[in-house]
Amino acid sequence: MEQRRIYGKSHWYHETQSRATRGDALPLVPEAAHVDDRFLLDLTLPDDLLNACDRWLQPARALSEMLFPDVVQVNRLHTFSAYDRLSTALTVAQVYGVQRLCNHYAARLAPLPGPDSSRESNRRLAQITQYARQLASSPSVIGSVSRGQLDEVGLTTPDIILINQIIGFVGFQARVLAVFQASLGHPVRWLPGMPMQEDAPAERFAVVTAGWSSDLPAITLSYATAAQLAALERWQLQPELAGLAPLLAIDPDALSLLGETLTALSQPSTPHLLVALLTARINGSQHCFLALAERWHGATGLPDAVRNGERALQAWGHNHPFEHAVIQAAQLLTRAPDRFSAAQLIPLQEQGFSTADAVALLAWCGLSGWLNRLNIALGNE
Numbered sequence: 001m002e003q004r005r006i007y008g009k010s011h012w013y014h015e016t017q018s019r020a021t022r023g024d025a026l027p028l029v030p031e032a033a034h035v036d037d038r039f040l041l042d043l044t045l046p047d048d049l050l051n052a053c054d055r056w057l058q059p060a061r062a063l064s065e066m067l068f069p070d071v072v073q074v075n076r077l078h079t080f081s082a083y084d085r086l087s088t089a090l091t092v093a094q095v096y097g098v099q100r101l102c103n104h105y106a107a108r109l110a111p112l113p114g115p116d117s118s119r120e121s122n123r124r125l126a127q128i129t130q131y132a133r134q135l136a137s138s139p140s141v142i143g144s145v146s147r148g149q150l151d152e153v154g155l156t157t158p159d160i161i162l163i164n165q166i167i168g169f170v171g172f173q174a175r176v177l178a179v180f181q182a183s184l185g186h187p188v189r190w191l192p193g194m195p196m197q198e199d200a201p202a203e204r205f206a207v208v209t210a211g212w213s214s215d216l217p218a219i220t221l222s223y224a225t226a227a228q229l230a231a232l233e234r235w236q237l238q239p240e241l242a243g244l245a246p247l248l249a250i251d252p253d254a255l256s257l258l259g260e261t262l263t264a265l266s267q268p269s270t271p272h273l274l275v276a277l278l279t280a281r282i283n284g285s286q287h288c289f290l291a292l293a294e295r296w297h298g299a300t301g302l303p304d305a306v307r308n309g310e311r312a313l314q315a316w317g318h319n320h321p322f323e324h325a326v327i328q329a330a331q332l333l334t335r336a337p338d339r340f341s342a343a344q345l346i347p348l349q350e351q352g353f354s355t356a357d358a359v360a361l362l363a364w365c366g367l368s369g370w371l372n373r374l375n376i377a378l379g380n381e
Helices: 047-067 082-096 097-109 118-137 144-152 158-184 226-235 252-265 270-281 286-295 303-307 310-317 323-336 342-350 355-378
Strands: none
Touching: 047 252, 082 097, 082 118, 082 158, 082 252, 082 286, 097 144, 097 158, 097 226, 097 342, 097 355, 118 144, 118 158, 118 355, 144 158, 158 323, 158 342, 158 355, 252 355, 270 286, 270 303, 270 323, 270 355, 286 355, 303 323, 323 355, 342 355
């Protein structure tokens, strides 16, 4: 029997070594590349829900266009090409397994010429792919060694900040899509054998005070542009961005859009603090967790229960049905967005959340994971 041979990036799971020719097969869903809304990927939603979420969807849509333009000009300081950006996005999408997202980035990546087949290029792409997969799936393993490995393969400081923004953004996008699809009652479609993210080791949270310091050089004020200075002045006043802003201001437009999304979703309510605590605990961001625990004003004992892990949290939640519904939804969305379904939304609605409020709360969950990863990846806790 004649053996079939299939070439190209016509599937979700791509190898780090690519072919230099343009004769690749089409992706599984080639039309997924052509969408009017590159954030929601043309997901059909009720007008009232879209209108209720418009304030935070607008900057998110702008970020998707900014991070993944059709044409990217590279230079000595900005070496991340369009292929690098979409390859990184596809790697992250694969980790989370949201089919619509995987189809989109696979379809956009497929026609692009990959890097040359030299040892240096293959090593660079392999390191980028490994880093993206680790930060997406097990952020607590990322540290100064991981950042050093990116530097060794030629990534500049702007490149390293960009790759972390891309990884965080695609994780946010995956969770927003998962929540919106759940609100429509779409069936869950996840690949058998796809692992669920494990919680960060409890030892990271044994201390009750900790600082955070950047592991990369911040912008130099005397050489900063007017746009960088304006973005820094505005967003370093936001508590969640205070330490990150001097780094993220290297790309002031991306910082401003992240800040606008954050401002639109952030609330000082108990459910929002609880969701952020849970994501910080699962992802392993000690700095985020301790800052949130200081601001906690809800039921006593909850931050300690979150700190102590799953068993303690389940025991605490038995007598708190409102918090229990929030915990169950946020945990699954953080650990495995591909498995998130209407079964996690219904308990929130039974506790008094409207669909729009539940969606916004869980979008905040995705954004909190983005902030966790930026703190872990760009500094030392």
